[in-house]
Every structure is written in structure tokens, then in C-alpha cells.
Amino acid sequence: MASTESDFLKALYLDWGDRMVANPNMTIPDLRALFDEWEKPTFEPEDVTYKTDTVGGVKGIWAYPIGCDKSKVMVYTHGGGFAVGSSSSHRKLAGHVAKALGVSILVLDYRLAPEHPFPAQVEDAVSVYKALLADGIAAKNIGTIGDSAGGNLAISSVLKFRELGLELPGCVIAFSPWLDMELTGGTLKSNEATDGLVSTPVLEGMRGMFLGENGSPTDPIANPLKSDLAGFPPLYVNAGSVETLLDDALRVSDQAKAAGVNVTLSVADGMQHVFPFLAGRAPEADAEIAKIASWYKAL
Template identity: 65%
Template sequence: MSPSRESDSLRALYQGWTDRMVADPAMDLPTMRDMFDQWHSTASEPEDVRYKTETVAGVPVIWALPDGADEAKLMIYTHGGGFAVGSADSHRKMAGHTAKACGANAIVVDYRRAPEDPFPAQLEDSLAVYKELLDRGYKAENMSTIGDSAGGNLAVASVLKFREEGLPLPGCVIAYSPWLDMEHKGKTLDTNADTDALVSRAILEGMAGMFLPEGASPSDPLANPLYADLTGFPRLYINVGGVETLRDNGERLHALATAAGVDSTLSIVDGMQHVFPSMSGTAPEVDEEIQRVATWYKK
């Protein structure tokens, strides 16, 4: 089945960004951040969801609060953008749609970004927020980590960090189009190069160069969870777009998790671009996928 006409909005947005970056190879980071903050433009505003801003453990956040949500259930959302662009604001609508479908609240973490604050600053912010939420009385088993692209990496790596700190682990983890491989070895980085409108090897190499400080290893499991021991990891949901270059990252994470005995689900949606849930509320393929996520979450 061909992708819906509505789903082309994301490909068009990405192609526009790519064209701008190609036309201006010296584009400065503030301009790039302004451009990527339009990520929300392909999603609708979720109905019956309120937002509020707060600082939690010194980290700015946006709460997404669907009417009728189970107040005990909380999704900790880390946004994508190669650890350097994107923001809580650019991803609040996507988080709101997912939280509403799942009957939970969400908190979107505006973690520190590279290159000003390279790895592991992002994990430190995620850890600080998680500890504060535990102190506020949220139970670990009622929380989940969720994120897309680089934020999908953080959704996985944060749990590894929580485990390292001896904290109780969240009940589940959701990763949308996770970018995990800091060595750029995935086969679909080449086989899907002509169909992915945004993510290329050159972009990943540039983002990884900002994210990893001098001396950091691209095979550190906290930066590249494809090297992690996932034994005892919470149940995991991964989705990827069929035509994206990072499809292989999700497939490899699913294989690694399954081999470690983790209850892992992989959803590959044909014809979809990187982080296709960013079209929440506007494309039928996304609405169907969000419902699959919600069914899985409520199990």
C-alpha cells in the first residue's frame, strides 16, 4: 500500500530542511535550531490536553496533561534532534498525542544540548528528573521513558543509567526511530539513503561529533546502547519508518533485547520517514501506530 497523501507532509518538511542545509553548508547552530523547532508543524494540536511549564531538578520541562489521564501514570519524554537541536516545545504535541492515547500524563524534558553540553550532560538531566519524580511519589513501575531519534537513544540509555545508580527501573520503554549507533555501521544508512529525506551519514557524523566529547568512546553503552547488556531491561516498544536510514538501529536494538530475554516489540511501518509519529493527528498511518502503542502500553 502506498503512503497516504497526508503522510507526505513530513517528507516535504524534511526535504525543505535538507535543501536549506545543502544551500547553506555553513549554517550556524542558532539558525538550525530555529529551523528544527518547526518539527511540531506536521502534528495537530491534541484535543483535551493541557500544558504547563516547570523546572524539575533544575531542568526545564513541559507537562502534557490529557483530560481524564491516570494521574499515577507518567511518560518521561526526551525529544529528538541529534542531541543538538529540537526542544521540549517542538515535541510537546507528539508527546501529548501519545500520552492521551495511553491514558497517562507526560513530561517533556528540555535537557541540555550539545555542543555546549556534550555527553553525558543529557543523561545527567534525565537522571536528575527521574530521581525528583521518585521523590515526589511516582512509582517506578508506573513511569516509562519514551523518546524519538536521539531522544529514543536517551529513553534507552537513561534506564541503563538508572540501573547503574541502583534505582528502581521504569515499567516500560518506548523508542521512536531511535538513533543509537555512534559508529554509523547500520546497513540501512546506505540502502535507504535515497529514500530518507533528512538523515544522512554526513548529518549523523556531524551530530555525533558535537555529542561525544574528545576522548569519549562511540561504543560506550551509555552513548551507544547497541553495546549494552539489556538483561533485566523493562519491556520495550520500538518503531521505525520503512524508508528511513536509521531503520537498522531499531532492528538491531530489537534483536539485542530479544536475545537478552527482554519482552520487545518492533513495529516497522512501510513508507514512513524518520520519527513519523511527529505527524500525530494528521496522517492515518501515524494514528494507527499510536493506537498500537497505546494497546501495548495498557497491557
């Protein structure tokens, strides 16, 4: 049974929905301001410092836990349907994960849709990865991590690295990834009544902004479920059992396993979309991050 502390996240999501319904003409800047409240569920982690930086021409925020191994870097691509969210909204979550893993995390402010449609977001991730490699960070000591649309980017950017002939990173972590641009997942309907945030109409709107006029929902970089995952790095995927995007997590895990990838799937009972946002507040999030840390350290 879900903890009472975890109710905070669903309440926040429902509040956003109410505010969007009340203001159907909400502008993109207003939406971005709304989604920057995504940091509210996350308690500030102890003993973590932050630094604003530009890497490979892309702005972002570093999370540096005291005593972390700075030769090991996780590149975090934030969620928000490729159009909202920021390094600010995800800074604290990244801090909790970085502290648990004992590494540094760079949260990217990649270019956002609709001003910058696909593949701008992937291109920014590639620029950052190349810059880290040029700075002497070993590929095996770099990982990609992201949530929701950023979970897509954590996977799709590695597919792009492979296409470009770059040495692949050491691991990939995806929280509640939104992968299927065709929106065919069965849990979009079966979990519609229990997901506080993500619905098919919301995804349709975000998809339109992301793909723009020229993008295709079956492009394997935009929709990693259309890709061949053979040779992919070790992959950790999680999701909440009551969220509409659960099917995306299940399908990518199945495809990775069939391709021979070292994949771990974690589905948390009763949890909402990107439930690790409850880090420091709810036991389910803290337990999940501890699980990820154990997985990472065993690689």
C-alpha cells in the same frame, strides 16, 4: 502504500535539507530554529493541557490530557541529534501519546550539545527520574519515551538508572532511535535515497557534537547497542521502512529479544524518520499511536 497525508513529513525534511545546503554556514541557533519547525506536521491534540515546569533542575513541558492519571508519568526525551529540538517542537506529539495512553508526559529540555556534550543529557534524565521518585511516583508507573537521539536517551538513561542501582521504570518506548554511534547500520546506505532527513554526514556531524573530545562511540551508555539489555523493562521500538536508521531499531530489538526482554517492534511501510510526528494528520501515525496505547495498557 503510504498515504498522501504522510508526504508532508518528507516534504518538510527535504525543505530543511535545501535550506541547510543553501546556507552551509548555518549557526547552531539557526539550526535550532529550523528544527523547532518539527511541530508543523503534528495537528494540535484535543482536550490536552500543557504546563511549563522544572523537575529535578531540568526545564520541560507537561502534557496533561483531560482526565489523565497523573500518578503515571512518561518522561519524553526529544530528538534532534542531541543538539537541536526542544519541548516546544515535541509538545503536540507528546500530547497525542499522553492522550492515547491516559497518562501525563513530561517533555524535557535537557542540556544540548555542543555546549554540553555527553553525558550531560543522560545526567539530566537521571535527575528528573530521581525527582519523580522522590515525589512519590512509583518506578513501575514511570516510563521513558523518546525519538531519534531522544530514543537513544530513553534507552540509555534506563541503563544508567540500572548502573546507579535505581529501581527501573515500567516501560521504554523508542521512535526511530539513533543508537549506533559507530554508524555501521546497513540501512544507512540501502535507504539513503529514500530518507528525506537523516544521512551519514548529518549523523557524523551530530555525533561529533554529542561525544565531544572525551566521549567514545563504543561507550555502552552513548551507544546502547554495546550494552547488555538483560533485565530491561518492556520495550516498544518503531521505525519507518524507508529511513536510514531502520537498522538501529532492528538491531536493538533483536538484542533485547535475545536477552529475554519483552520487546515489540513496529516497522511502518513507506514511513519516514519519526513518522509519529504526523499524529492527527496521517492515518499511519494515528494507527501507530493506537498500537502503542494497546501495548501499554496490556503491560
